[in-house]
Amino acid sequence: MLLSLRDVTKTYPGAEAPVLQRISLDLHAGEMLALTGESGSGKSTLLHLTGGLDTADRGIVAIDGTDLTPLDDPGRAALRRGTVGVIFQQFNLIPSLTVAANIAFQARLAGRYNPDRVQRLTTRLGLGDHLGKYPEQLSGGQQQRVAIARTLAPQPRLVLADEPTGNLDEATADTVFALLCELVAETGAGLILVTHSERLAARLGRRLHLRAGQLT
Amino acid sequence: MTRTIFSALFSHWRRNPLHLITLLAGLALGTALWSGVQAINAEARASYDAAAATLGEGTYAQIVAQDGAAIPQQTYVGLRRAGWLVSPVVEGDLGRVRIVGIDPLTAPRGIGPVSVGGGADLGAFVTGTGQILARADTLAALPETDATVIITPDVAPNTAIVDIGLAQRLLGRAGQIDRLIVLPEQPIKRRPLDTIAPGLIETAPPDSSEVARLTDSFHLNLTAFGLLSFVVGLFIVHGAIGLAFEQRRPMVRTLRALGVPLRRLIWLMAVELATLGLIAGLVGVALGYVVAAALLPDVAATLRGLYGADVSGQLTLRPAWWISGLAIAVGGTAVASAGALWSLARMPLLASAQPRAWVMARQGVALSMLSLTLLMLAGGLAIWGQGLSAGFIMLGALLVGGALALPPLLTLALRFGQARARSPVAQWFWADTRQQVPGLSLALMALLLAMTANVGVSTMVSSFRLTFVGFLDQRLASELYVSATDAAQAERIAAVAMAQGVVVLPILAVDAKVAGQPAEIYGARDHATYRDNWQLLRAVPDAWSVLARGEGVLVNEQLYRRADLDLGTMVPIAPGLELPIVGIYGDYGNPVGQVILNDAVFTRQFPDVTALRFGLRLDPSKVDAFRAALRDQAGVADSAMVDQAVIKAMSLSVFERTFTVTTALNILTLAVAGFAMLMSLLTLAVMRLPQLAPVWALGLPRRRLAALDLLRAVVLAALTGALALPLGLALAWALLAVVNVEAFGWRLPMYLFPMDYLRLGALALLAATLAALWPAWRLSRMPPTQLLGVFRNER
Known part of the structure; x- marks a missing residue:
């Protein structure tokens, strides 16, 4: 089992109701899961807990059998470096690094930098002509492709994508989505994709809907 | 991993050289101001002390000829034979250098080549062609001689120490002595002076006058000025580092999201800042030297001596001085960045994007409370405080409390302006100016402190001068x-x-x-x-x-x-x-x-x-x-x-030099504060494009926006000046009526100098206008595509 969530509950300070209530789910390696729901339903929170970006109040979040709950900040940081890759809606590229340096960045952090793999990724994502540019010189679609390349370069076991096409037009979103699924499938990693788009969600093998902090 | 993180951290500076310059310049200027003042202070002390220390003037009784004529060398020999422990001195001018010939073998301890010169050799001093001990600038002014020259920084300015034989030869006064130093320990049985040398009289050591003792007070005031300049520098550094952190918040969040451990990130940022602090410190120490040398042109060469110049005249900095300068830079960086690093350490990974306005409002309330507490502490110490430490704590509390009070007071004043504005542009102007206060507050605090220091120190020094002249007349x-x-x-x-x-x-x-x-x-x-x-x-x-x-x-x-x-x-x-x-x-x-x-x-x-x-x-x-x-x-x-x-x-000339130095330091402090403002405005100019672009799109031309930006700087400087005046007067009062009384037991009366304050206000407005000129010019010439970028979400 790649990912296992058991009775995960999370309440934000000052909030009346928990944002997530006793969530349980499993994900196998190579499996792709679409997570949909209204704004504020807890999709991003679930993703953040899974990626070790935040901690649950109760329950167990385990990746490859390792429980994240007792991990401290360095432990969770190590998980994000090596096992999990997160793709953000706002791209979160480092503006002062070139495209090439951004793509190589996480792989270098994880100590798994492979120039050949990076080159293959950039070619597949159509970024070959932009490697010397800075993020601000790219369009939104190009920036998201750089973010995908950065996430996949260290070959994470689990990819978490938080509305990766939310800032893109429909045509670009389709292209980026297809590339992401294709590349993740090639690595055999698991994928959880948070999206508002019913159309894109329908294209993944498995789909879950969050409503008021509970899976339906 | 460390290397990868460093490459990301440094890439920010590579891509934003202006931010790097802001940080380095802030640090360097702060250090320069501090170390420059310290150098001047040390130099002034050295100048006052050197003559007495070198020649024993004011310490020993002397024997001189009653008619003021030279004493024959034979008379000296006669006195020694009669048991008198005296040491001969010959003096005279060679060119424009005062030559002082001494006999190191009979001179009291503390006078002569062994005490004054590290490079002096007693044997070489008294034999052969002899040695000339003097500062480098004095030696440069000496005519060519066959004696070996030894650079000796501790000798009094414009004075050369030589063996008495060499002095007699150089001055053409063979066999003549001007005076005899009487050693404190004398044999009980010795013949009376008038029986051995009837034409000679013994004079008691001159009374060290009240005038000389006033210099102690002057040094205390210079030390206070050093403290002020350091606080100004600290605010500049704090502002620069605060901006650096603010600009890199998104990067920090991304790095952490990508798996960089928080602790390692903080350590690496601390190392990065320490490195930058060190580099800026080196520049600052060098600048401080230049500042000190420029402010004291007449003792610039003497300063070289203070830092330990070598024979070729090349500048060699004395290790203790530049190390302390660097320590100030790195220490100042540590103090200034401690808050930023602390907030970084406590920043939740996912909460860094919380509304800044709310954070600033919360900080604003906390800072207002802190300011009020500090000002009350200063007031309490002024009334009930005892001792010099309490005086200095009061001074610090007054300055920092006053500086922290600036943003809330500015906000109040701007809110008042906004409430009275009628036209939409005027309303936007006041509201927008209020919005800029948090971003500009540190630069404005630096300006406030610079102006406060100006008002305070000018009032103190001018009061000092008036009192001093009156005291001399009395x-x-x-x-x-x-x-x-x-x-x-x-x-x-x-x-x-x-x-x-x-x-x-x-x-x-x-x-x-x-x-x-x-x-x-x-x-x-x-x-x-x-x-x-x-x-x-x-x-x-x-x-x-x-x-x-x-x-x-x-x-x-x-x-x-x-x-x-x-x-x-x-x-x-x-x-x-x-x-x-x-x-x-x-x-x-x-x-x-x-x-x-x-x-x-x-x-x-x-x-x-x-x-x-x-x-x-x-x-x-x-x-x-x-x-x-x-x-x-x-x-x-x-x-x-x-x-x-x-x-x-003589006394007035000593103090005139002091006033010249103080005035120059005042102007320099103001210039540095103006520079801090320029850097803040330049940085903010980029950050506030999203606020300006909609107003531009609604029909306000770029040139009008630029003019309003210029006006904004002037308004903020004027309001800052309005607070600086009472704060500066409070500072002067604290120095004259509290610190001086605690240190010396006497109180200097305080006088007011309205014309000086008006001139200072005009200077501050000029500095603010100059600082705002470039960012405003850039705004007036900004391509529309850059402003449109805001709406395309491509920034």
Whole structure:
């Protein structure tokens, strides 16, 4: 089992109701899961807990059998470096690094930098002509492709994508989505994709809907 | 991983060189200001001390010829044979350098090549062609000689120390001596001076005057200025580092999201800042040297000596000085970045994007509370504080509290402006200006402190000058001061004076303990000299007449404060004599208490005390003639007669230099604050595009926006200046009435100088306008595509 969530509950300070209530789910390696729901339903929170970006109040979040709950900040940081890759809606590229340096960045952090793999990724994502540019010189679609390349370069076991096409037009979103699924499938990693788009969600093998902090 | 993180952190500076320059310049300028002031301070101390330390002037009794002529070398030999432990000195000018020839083998400890020069060799000094010890600039001014020159930083400026034989040769005065230094320890059995050398007289070490002691106060004030400049520098550094962190918040969040551990990130940022602090510190120390050298052109070369110059004249910085400069830079960086690193350490990974306005509002309330607390602490210490430490804590609390009060007060004033604005553009202007306050607050605080320092230090120094000049007029009212060697000579002096119709004011003094304090009791003759010139701080009606009748005493401020005395308090002068205090006088610089009695009362009480010092009142044009008469008829040596005009001129020239330095430092501090403002405005110019672009899109041309930006800087500077004035006056008051009193026991009166403040206000507005000019110009020329970028979400 790649990912296992058991009775995960999370309440934000000052909030009346928990944002997530006793969530349980499993994900196998190579499996792709679409997570949909209204704004504020807890999709991003679930993703953040899974990626070790935040901690649950109760329950167990385990990746490859390792429980994240007792991990401290360095432990969770190590998980994000090596096992999990997160793709953000706002791209979160480092503006002062070139495209090439951004793509190589996480792989270098994880100590798994492979120039050949990076080159293959950039070619597949159509970024070959932009490697010397800075993020601000790219369009939104190009920036998201750089973010995908950065996430996949260290070959994470689990990819978490938080509305990766939310800032893109429909045509670009389709292209980026297809590339992401294709590349993740090639690595055999698991994928959880948070999206508002019913159309894109329908294209993944498995789909879950969050409503008021509970899976339906 | 470390290397990868560093590459990301440094990439920010590579892509944003202006931000890097802001940070480095802020740090370097802060360090430069601090180390420059420290260098000037140290230099001033060195200048004051060097002459006395090198030559023993003011420390030892001297033997000179009664007629002021040279002493034959044979006489010196005769004195030594008779048991007198004396050491010869020959002096004279060679070019524009004062040559002082000494005999290192007989000179007292502390005088001579062994004490003054690290590179001096006693053997080489006295034999062969000899050595010349002097500062590098003095040596450069010396004519060519065959002696070896040794750069000796500790020698007094414009003075060269040589062996007496070499001095006689260089000055063409073979066999002649000017004076003999009398060593403190003398054999009990030695023949009287007049039996060995009838033409010679022994003079006591000159009294270290009140004027000299005033320099201690001056140094304290310079130290306070150093502290002020450091605080200004700290605010600049804090501003620069705060901006650096603010700009990199998104990067920090991304790095953490990608798996960089928080602790490692903080450590690496601390290392990064320490490195930058070190680099900026090096630049700052070098700049500080340049600043100090530029501010003291007449002692620039001397400064080289302070830092330890080598023979070639190349600049070699003294390790202790530049290390302390670097420590200040790195320490200042640590202090300034501690808050930013702390907030980074506590920043939740996912909460970094919380609304900044809310954070700033919360910080604003906290800072207002802190400011209020600090100002109350300063007020409390001003009323109840005791001791010098309390004085300095009060000073710090006042400055930091005042600075922290600036943003909330500015916000209040701008809100007031907004409420009264009618046109939409005016309303937007006030609202937008208010929105800029958090981003500009640190630069404005630096400007506030710079202006405060300006007002405070200018007021203090100018008050000091006025008081000092008045004090000189009061204390040096007599045209000539004469010291007699013994009672017989004193009588001869009085006789000569009487014959020429000169008024003699004997200075009768005895050391005693009054009201439990060490004090000097003086007997003063009732004369217009005192009545007309002495300003009493407090007095009973017709105090001088009461004093003349012998029915009261005057005490100096030091005794009045230390012994907790008051007008009317009975002071026990001696057994059986107790008199009330009828007046209190300022006695700036004197470390001990003083009591003044009528001379008749004094003589009755202390019949054994003879006046050996006199103030003489005569027509100033006849001073030279009268000096000659005293020399010829009473055998008074030239060194025993002091013309008050000379003392006044010398003292005033020392202080004029101080004022020049202070004025220049004031301007420099203001310029540095202006620079901090420029950097903040440049950084903000990029960050606030999203606020300007909509207004531009709604129809306000770029040029109009730029003009409003310029006006905004002027308004903010003017409001800052309005707060700086009362804060600066409070600072001056604290320095004059609290720190000085705690340090020296006397209080300097405070005067106001409105024209100076107006000039300063104009300068501050000019600095703010200049700082805003470039960002405004850039805004006026900004391509529309850049403004449109805001709407395309491509920024």
